[in-house]
Structure formats: structure tokens, C-alpha cells
Amino acid sequence: MNEPMAEPIPKGPMPSWQEDVGRVRQAMEDMLTSLFHDPQACRKIGFTNIRRLIGFIPGWYLWTEEHQGAFLLELMRLRSLNHRFIAAYFLIRYYPSPQEAHFLDFAPVERQVRLSSFFDETGTPQYESQDHIHESLFAIGNLNMEINRGLNLIKLKLFSQDRWREVQDDLRRGEGTGAQIHRNVPGWKLSWTLFDKLLLGFCFVHRSPPLGLRLTVSPGMEYHLGTDGMASGVPESAIQRWTLETGLLLKSPPNFDLVLETWKKNFYASLWRPPKEGENLIAGVTDSPEKESPWIDRKWWAASSWTFSQRENQSSSVPYRIH
Numbered sequence: 001m002n003e004p005m006a007e008p009i010p011k012g013p014m015p016s017w018q019e020d021v022g023r024v025r026q027a028m029e030d031m032l033t034s035l036f037h038d039p040q041a042c043r044k045i046g047f048t049n050i051r052r053l054i055g056f057i058p059g060w061y062l063w064t065e066e067h068q069g070a071f072l073l074e075l076m077r078l079r080s081l082n083h084r085f086i087a088a089y090f091l092i093r094y095y096p097s098p099q100e101a102h103f104l105d106f107a108p109v110e111r112q113v114r115l116s117s118f119f120d121e122t123g124t125p126q127y128e129s130q131d132h133i134h135e136s137l138f139a140i141g142n143l144n145m146e147i148n149r150g151l152n153l154i155k156l157k158l159f160s161q162d163r164w165r166e167v168q169d170d171l172r173r174g175e176g177t178g179a180q181i182h183r184n185v186p187g188w189k190l191s192w193t194l195f196d197k198l199l200l201g202f203c204f205v206h207r208s209p210p211l212g213l214r215l216t217v218s219p220g221m222e223y224h225l226g227t228d229g230m231a232s233g234v235p236e237s238a239i240q241r242w243t244l245e246t247g248l249l250l251k252s253p254p255n256f257d258l259v260l261e262t263w264k265k266n267f268y269a270s271l272w273r274p275p276k277e278g279e280n281l282i283a284g285v286t287d288s289p290e291k292e293s294p295w296i297d298r299k300w301w302a303a304s305s306w307t308f309s310q311r312e313n314q315s316s317s318v319p320y321r322i323h
Helices: 015-036 041-044 099-106 108-114 127-132 187-204 257-271 299-305 308-316
Strands: 047-052 060-064 068-080 085-095 139-149 153-161 162-167 179-185 212-225 231-249 280-285
Touching: 015 047, 015 068, 015 085, 015 139, 041 047, 041 187, 060 187, 085 108, 085 187, 099 108, 099 179, 127 257, 127 280, 139 187, 153 187, 162 231, 162 299, 187 231, 187 299, 212 257, 231 257
Parallel strands: 162 212
Antiparallel strands: 047 060, 060 068, 068 085, 085 139, 139 153, 153 231, 162 179, 212 231, 212 280
16 A cells, blocks of 8 residues: 655664655645644544654644544655655544444454554554554555645645455355355545645645646455465455545745746646546546535635634644643
């Protein structure tokens, strides 16, 4: 599920990585800090709490109104595209609550780990346990982010499958028992829930609607577990892989027009590029659609003009802060 073309983030600070890692962290926290200091905006979007991932690598635990569990957005890889732009590759994890229905969709090993002492009372891994939980567990999707080093422009790309399914071929298949489904997680729906709120946050905080978006779907993969515990992907037409791309302006400094226009031209060209083989273009828009569409939230365009009562924000006492 991770991007294969980017270099992994070093475990400790390195001069060649520090500045770009800092820029990625700043791009996210400029939005998250402002958002979580505005309780009314958080309520409207549906965020309930946030906590930083402790360590050099940027990451954030996020809680939402819709789900009892916790999301983790964690930077996994970083790549310099050119002297102006950086590509950051995030992994999205979801730690389900044992009390919610999604808990049973996760693999037995994930459920076992989630119920172990590795997790604290918040439903997230304890600091000393983070490195003991295999990186493949609880993964539900990917979020790619491209930003310029001046933090003026951002492009976001979400991709996941409608089901992340793992099956164990039963050795007794000759007796008609078939295959056992070990994991059947609704990755796209869960990932989109988090993406929807993050994009609303960017649009609201930066007063900037999406410049456009592209939604595609293609055949997905089913993962078969061998007797050695290794998984191999097998194309499965019943599983769909969804991809949603969008971009927006974060701020415009003086003398930025030429860079902006060049970026806009390239961005719009990417929205209308021909689909790859097996890929279907579901939507390509440059403005808010007139009608509601699946996986396209018209509030993304409205959020840039939201206003709330300052008095109510000052009197609210909800734990919307990064700590």
C-alpha cells in the first residue's frame, strides 16, 4: 500500500532531510493548529480530538464523531521532486474500538494486538509499544501530498480499496471448505472519512476552495496468505481501488503569479489526463458539482467562506488542541 518510488524517512534527524520534513510538518500543523483552536469549525467538520505522534517522523492521531476508533496519519516517505516541490507519502491507519462493528473486519492478529497492553486507554499504541507493532497492521489507505517549499500550493491524492481483503487458502479445500477470509476492512470508506475532514480543514483555514478534483476507480487486489505467512496480491474484479486527487492554494506571496499560473496549468492538465488501462474516470471537476455525488463533498467549496461566532469560540471548553 505504500508508494514504492520514494525513500523511507530516516529514523533520526539528518541535515539533508530535516528542512523538508519540517516543511511537511508545518504544512499540516499550520492547518491543524488553527482548526483545533476553533471548536465550532471542528464540530462542523466532525473532528473531536487530536494528538501528535511522538518522535522525529511527523504523525497525528485523530478522532472523529462518526467512529469510536482512532485514525493515525503518519509520514512514511519523502521525495524531492525538483528544487521547488516536495512529495510526502502518508500511511493512514485505523485503530478500531473493540465496541464497534468494524473491529471484526480486521485480521485476527490485529484484533489480538488491539486488545493487548500495547494500547492505552485512548485506543492508540503506547509510546514504548509503537516499534513493536508491525508496520503492516491497521493500514487502510494512503495519502500523498505535494507541496512547494514556500508552502503556497498543495496537491492531495487519496487512494485505497473499497475492501482490503486477506484470505487464507484452506488446505482442506478438497473437502469443499473453500478459503477463509482473515481481513475484510472497508479501507476506502474509512480513509475517505478522514480525508474529507482534512480537506475541509485546509479549505476553511486557508480560505481556499479546491481548484478542481479527479476521481477514478480501477480493479483492486485480494491478498492471499501462504503457509509461510507471506501475502501475495491477486487481481480481483469484485474489489475496487479508488483514487481522489485535488489541489488548492495555501497562500500567495508577492511576485508569485508566474509560478502560480504554471502550477495551475500543470494541475488542470493532470485532472484531464487520459485514464490508464483498466481505470475509469468517475469525475473531473473544476468547481462545486451542482448535484451531490458519491465521494465528492460539496462542503469542500463552501468551507472557505464559513464564519462562526467569536464569542462562542471563546466560551467553548472542548479538548480541541494538539498535545
